Amino acid sequence: xxxxxxxxxxxxxxxxxxxxxxxxLTVNTGxxxxxxxxxxxxxxxxxxxxxxxxxxxxxSVTMLGGDPWADAVALHARLAYVPGDVELWPNLTGGEAIxxxxxxxxxxxxxxxxxxxxxxxxxPSKKGRTYSKGNRQKVAIVAALASDVExxxxxxxxxxxxxxxxxxxxxxxxxVKAAGRTVLLSSHILAQVEKLADTISIIRLGKIVQSGTLxxxxxxxxxxxxxxxxxxxxxxxxxxxVHEARVGDGRVRFAVDGEHLDGAIKHLSGFGxxxxxxxxxxxxxxxxxxxxxxxxxxxxxxRHGALR
Amino acid sequence: xxxxxxxAFRRTTARPGGSALAGTGTLLRFDLRRDRIRIPVWLAxxxxxxxxxxxxxxxxxxxxxxxxxxxxxxxxxxxxxFTGPVHYLSDYTYGSMVSHQLLGFMVIMVGIxxxxxxxxxxxxxxxxxxxxLVRAAVVGRHAQLAAALILTAAANIALAxxxxxxxxxxxxxxxTWAGSLLYGAAHAATGITFAGVAAVTVQITEHSRGAxxxxxxxxxxxxxxxxxxxxxxxxxxxxSPIGWAxxxxxxxxxxxxxxxxxxxxxxxxxxIGFALSLRRDVGAGLRAARRGRPVASRALTTPIxxxxxxxxxxxxxxxxxxxxxxMSYGPFxxxxxxxxRDVELFSEAAQMGGATFVDSFITMIMTVLAIxxxxxxxxxxxxxxxxxxxxxxxxxxxxxxxxxxxxxxxxTVALAGGSVMILLAGLMLAATGAPTVNESGLFGEIMAASxxxxxxxxxxxxLAAALVGWFPRxxxxxxxxxxxxxxxxxxxxxxxxxxxxxxxxxxxxxxxLPVEDFTWTPLLILTAIAAGLVAVGLYGFRRRDLExx
Numbered sequence: 034x035x036x037x038x039x040x041x042x043x044x045x046x047x048x049x050x051x052x053x054x055x056x057x058l059t060v061n062t063g064x065x066x067x068x069x070x071x072x073x074x075x076x077x078x079x080x081x082x083x084x085x086x087x088x089x090x091x092x093s094v095t096m097l098g099g100d101p102w103a104d105a106v107a108l109h110a111r112l113a114y115v116p117g118d119v120e121l122w123p124n125l126t127g128g129e130a131i132x133x134x135x136x137x138x139x140x141x142x143x144x145x146x147x148x149x150x151x152x153x154x155x156x157p158s159k160k161g162r163t164y165s166k167g168n169r170q171k172v173a174i175v176a177a178l179a180s181d182v183e184x185x186x187x188x189x190x191x192x193x194x195x196x197x198x199x200x201x202x203x204x205x206x207x208x209v210k211a212a213g214r215t216v217l218l219s220s221h222i223l224a225q226v227e228k229l230a231d232t233i234s235i236i237r238l239g240k241i242v243q244s245g246t247l248x249x250x251x252x253x254x255x256x257x258x259x260x261x262x263x264x265x266x267x268x269x270x271x272x273x274x275v276h277e278a279r280v281g282d283g284r285v286r287f288a289v290d291g292e293h294l295d296g297a298i299k300h301l302s303g304f305g306x307x308x309x310x311x312x313x314x315x316x317x318x319x320x321x322x323x324x325x326x327x328x329x330x331x332x333x334x335x336r337h338g339a340l341r
Numbered sequence: 342x343x344x345x346x347x348x349a350f351r352r353t354t355a356r357p358g359g360s361a362l363a364g365t366g367t368l369l370r371f372d373l374r375r376d377r378i379r380i381p382v383w384l385a386x387x388x389x390x391x392x393x394x395x396x397x398x399x400x401x402x403x404x405x406x407x408x409x410x411x412x413x414x415x416x417x418x419x420x421x422x423f424t425g426p427v428h429y430l431s432d433y434t435y436g437s438m439v440s441h442q443l444l445g446f447m448v449i450m451v452g453i454x455x456x457x458x459x460x461x462x463x464x465x466x467x468x469x470x471x472x473x474l475v476r477a478a479v480v481g482r483h484a485q486l487a488a489a490l491i492l493t494a495a496a497n498i499a500l501a502x503x504x505x506x507x508x509x510x511x512x513x514x515x516x517t518w519a520g521s522l523l524y525g526a527a528h529a530a531t532g533i534t535f536a537g538v539a540a541v542t543v544q545i546t547e548h549s550r551g552a553x554x555x556x557x558x559x560x561x562x563x564x565x566x567x568x569x570x571x572x573x574x575x576x577x578x579x580x581s582p583i584g585w586a587x588x589x590x591x592x593x594x595x596x597x598x599x600x601x602x603x604x605x606x607x608x609x610x611x612x613i614g615f616a617l618s619l620r621r622d623v624g625a626g627l628r629a630a631r632r633g634r635p636v637a638s639r640a641l642t643t644p645i646x647x648x649x650x651x652x653x654x655x656x657x658x659x660x661x662x663x664x665x666x667x668m669s670y671g672p673f674x675x676x677x678x679x680x681x682r683d684v685e686l687f688s689e690a691a692q693m694g695g696a697t698f699v700d701s702f703i704t705m706i707m708t709v710l711a712i713x714x715x716x717x718x719x720x721x722x723x724x725x726x727x728x729x730x731x732x733x734x735x736x737x738x739x740x741x742x743x744x745x746x747x748x749x750x751x752x753t754v755a756l757a758g759g760s761v762m763i764l765l766a767g768l769m770l771a772a773t774g775a776p777t778v779n780e781s782g783l784f785g786e787i788m789a790a791s792x793x794x795x796x797x798x799x800x801x802x803x804l805a806a807a808l809v810g811w812f813p814r815x816x817x818x819x820x821x822x823x824x825x826x827x828x829x830x831x832x833x834x835x836x837x838x839x840x841x842x843x844x845x846x847x848x849x850x851x852x853x854l855p856v857e858d859f860t861w862t863p864l865l866i867l868t869a870i871a872a873g874l875v876a877v878g879l880y881g882f883r884r885r886d887l888e889x890x
Binding site: 077081084086087088105106109110112113114116118119120121122123124125126128129130131132133134136137138139157158159160162173176186 | 632633634650731732735736740741887890
């Protein structure tokens with residue numbers, strides 16, 4: 034398997050802020066790589082370095098076999114980018130902006146463009162200033178996906194999209210993957226990335242703190258279960274991997290580690306399940322669980338404490 | 342302000358009338374905080390711009406006879422169009438000179454300040470959607486406009502006080518305290534009128550630039566109307582807010598009542614602004630946004646075509662303005678000979694090296710036209726910086742378009758656009774002026790006189806480009822070139838600045854056709870400097886981080 038993106042020891046500072054603090058990220062060709070991290074962790078800064086829009090202070094970057102800074106123009110012909118916060122030209126229509134970005138990239142697939150506009154339910158004849166945030170996002174998504182490129186850099190691409198459009202987006206990314214292209218998909222919502230990504234890297238304070246396939250990460254995830262049962266649940270606390278169990282009158286709520294989910298549900302079914310809801314863990318919960326003590330330390334003023 | 346705003350916040354059920362202004366006081370303090378540097382800079386520049394020439398008059402015109410002689414040079418249609426009503430000449434004291442020669446010009450600046458200030462705190466806020474955040478708080482629907490108008494009025498009144506104090510304390514014969522008070526008040530009243538104009542224009546269009554453009558067009562029209570009125574000594578001057586300010590005859594008659602017209606107009610215009618704002622949604626204009634093409638044309642998606650599209654509105658608007666400016670000077674060319682003929686004092690200064698008066702006059706106008714064209718050049722060169730700031734450069738620079746190619750396409754528009762501006766103004770000056778003068782070949786001379794300024798405009802663009810490339814946050818410093826060239830160009834000959842001050846400005850090296858002979862050397866050197874600065878700017882832009890949100 035070849036490598037599409039490889040960074041090592043990437044450092045970027047803005048004044049006294051250390052946005053990237055030795056970032057090592059590897060994305061293999063043909064995979065959808067989830068790039069997860071809370072707001073301000075350095076996701077956008079990383080992507081902008083990959084675009085050659087920012088120059089790293091230290092470390093090395095290779096993307097598609099080239100240097101993003103020195104070979105920016107040649108590399109840009111092979112990739113498409115969706116910014117997290119899309120700004121459009123007030124007096125250009127959405128359709129014009131799509132064509133502009135596509136053609137400046139080296140041409141776009143007309144049939145695919147029209148098909149995507151249709152699927153995303155976008156009106157291309159409205160002026161940029163009249164679009165809502167979600168519609169501005171759609172313009173950038175259509176412009177990026179209508180080009181036949183090897184690599185997609187998507188920076189929180191679905192922020193502002195409604196759930197229906199998010200489903201459309203997931204379908205389209207599935208097709209991109211089937212076509213063998215590489216995607217770097219940044220997000221701060223774990224569930225969003227989980228549906229699409231083959232591998233995930235978690236960034237925090239400018240460093241990658243976890244990296245691997247979803248299966249490898251399963252131990253990190255903890256699902257919250259809420260259930261109504263016919264008879265009161267007993268013995269839940271003794272099961273492995275079950276946390277924070279609260280048993281009420283015919284109602285139970287607990288959190289369970291990913292690898293012990295099966296056992297917990299089997300146990301529960303013995304009491305006659307009437308209703309069951311499960312909440313996937315959010316990134317915030319995950320981060321809080323694994324780095325909670327450091328987060329607490331930071332709020333006491335130690336902003337850049339070393340990770341253990 | 343605090344007193345009126347604070348209860349509105351506490352009250353849960355405000356009276357219907359009062360609630361529309363809820364939060365005005367808080368917003369006013371916020372606006373003041375945002376403009377804490379901008380307003381003092383404006384006030385200082387306007388005050389200095391008045392004091393410098395005012396203090397120079399006693400040295401230039403030592404006796405009453407010299408003042409009367411200077412006044413006599415003004416007593417032609419052209420002279421009056423540039424200055425003010427002929428009545429000032431009846432007793433040409435130092436006070437009358439200040440009021441006659443400076444007031445009309447300075448209130449244009451006050452008008453620009455007022456229009457920009459109102460737009461900045463109203464339409465610009467709506468355009469960036471920041472006002473949605475503000476309006477979602479306990480803020481009445483009229484509060485933002487009210488705060489902007491109060492702020493602008495306060496800045497104008499502060500200017501009036503500064504002018505009064507500084508002029509009054511100069512102790513120049515004829516520059517009385519009473520006259521200074523009225524002179525300052527005339528500035529404030531006119532500025533407040535133009536704030537009212539802006540209160541209306543910000544309702545009409547969704548774009549802050551469109552609103553500023555319309556407001557500034559009204560300021561320009563007001564000046565042209567009074568120029569036409571004064572040159573013919575007709576009542577037309579009474580159709581202009583700038584005319585009203587001059588009709589006070591500060592230092593001569595000291596009559597206050599024409600300023601009531603300014604204030605009445607301001608109140609009516611502000612009222613129209615408030616009323617119109619009720620007929621539209623937040624963020625929208627009175628004119629609905631039109632739909633456009635769903636597919637981009639081939640021309641749009643080339644780098645230069647794209648840059649042209651972004652510059653189009655400014656290009657067309659400015660070109661129209663330059664043509665009007667050229668046309669407004671042209672018809673006076675025929676008067677010039679008569680204007681200067683009998684005045685010995687002026688003939689020494691104006692008639693350089695045996696040139697005709699018409700030729701001297703053309704070189705003078707060309708300086709003005711070139712400086713106005715330089716305003717365009719700076720706006721256009723800073724445009725890519727605005728794109729970068731707004732986050733719109735980033736997606737474009739993530740395509741195959743290189744950084745240098747992107748910036749160069751904008752610079753091409755700025756360089757070519759600046760050249761077109763001065764040539765268009767020259768063309769209209771020549772077309773309207775040459776027929777009034779019985780001199781063959783004048784048309785070509787005027788065109789040549791305008792063309793020679795192109796290298797100086799390029800140097801201006803080059804300086805702005807270098808700033809964009811290396812010190813993007815200091816891009817606005819490029820305006821200093823225009824301001825400096827303006828001060829040296831406008832006052833340099835009157836106040837007899839030393840030669841080195843003239844040489845600091847790129848415009849100071851241009852051969853002053855048709856009075857001086859044409860020479861290639863300075864033009865080639867300026868062009869080389871411009872090319873060097875552009876290259877430096879492109880190089881800097883290629884190696885710096887793009888500024889991102």
